[in-house]
Every structure is written in C-alpha cells, then in structure tokens.
Amino acid sequence: xxxxxxxxADLVRLRGSIDNIDAALVYLLAERFKATQQVGVLKASRGxxxxxxxxxxxxxxxxxxxxxxxxxxPVFAEKFLAFIVDEVIRHHEAIASxxxxxx
Numbered sequence: 348x349x350x351x352x353x354x355x356a357d358l359v360r361l362r363g364s365i366d367n368i369d370a371a372l373v374y375l376l377a378e379r380f381k382a383t384q385q386v387g388v389l390k391a392s393r394g395x396x397x398x399x400x401x402x403x404x405x406x407x408x409x410x411x412x413x414x415x416x417x418x419x420x421p422v423f424a425e426k427f428l429a430f431i432v433d434e435v436i437r438h439h440e441a442i443a444s445x446x447x448x449x450x
Contacts, residue, residue, distance in 0.1 A: 379431070380438070387439035391446040397439030403432055 351359050407425055414424035
C-alpha cells in the first residue's frame with residue numbers, strides 16, 4: 348500500500364500543490380539566474396563592480412512591500428532575497444575574475 352493511502356485526501360492534495368509550487372520556484376530561480384548571469388557578463392565587460400548596493404536596497408524595499416501585500420512575512424522575504432543576492436554577487440565576482448584572467 349502506498350504511504351499516501353493512509354493520509355487524509357486533503358493532506359495529499361495540499362502536498363501535491365506544494366510540490367507543484369516548489370517545482371515552479373525552481374524553474375523561476377533558474378530563469379532569474381540566467382538573467383543575472385547575463386548581467387554579470389555585462390558588468391564585467393564594462394568594468395562595473397559585481398555588487399550594486401543602491402539597487403540591492405531598492406530591491407529589498409520593493410520586496411518587503413510586495414511581501415506585505417501578499418501577506419508574506421517581509422523579514423522572510425528580505426532574508427530570501429539576501430540569500431539570492433549573495434549567490435548572484437558570488438557569480439558576478441567569478442565572471443569578473445574570469446574576464447580579468449581570460450578564463
């Protein structure tokens with residue numbers, strides 16, 4: 348007997364929805380990182396720094412507002428964005444380093 352057979356149907360349905368949302372998030376993050384990789388290449392080719400603190404501050408404010416409107420904890424949204432931005436900056440630093448060394 349499958350493990351889900353003993354669970355309430357509502358729980359199985361909700362978990363299915365969560366699984367679909369998780370899959371969508373993964374694909375959305377992949378698309379976001381494809382775009383930020385291109386930004387990193389552009390920045391490196393123009394000698395711009397990997398990080399843009401002013402833009403990051405605007406994005407934090409924007410995401411906190413969106414989170415509030417969506418009834419999501421703005422602190423969580425800010426932490427989530429910080430995690431993503433840290434990874435993007437790491438990628439941009441690697442791209443810039445590769446551009447300097449010809450790698």
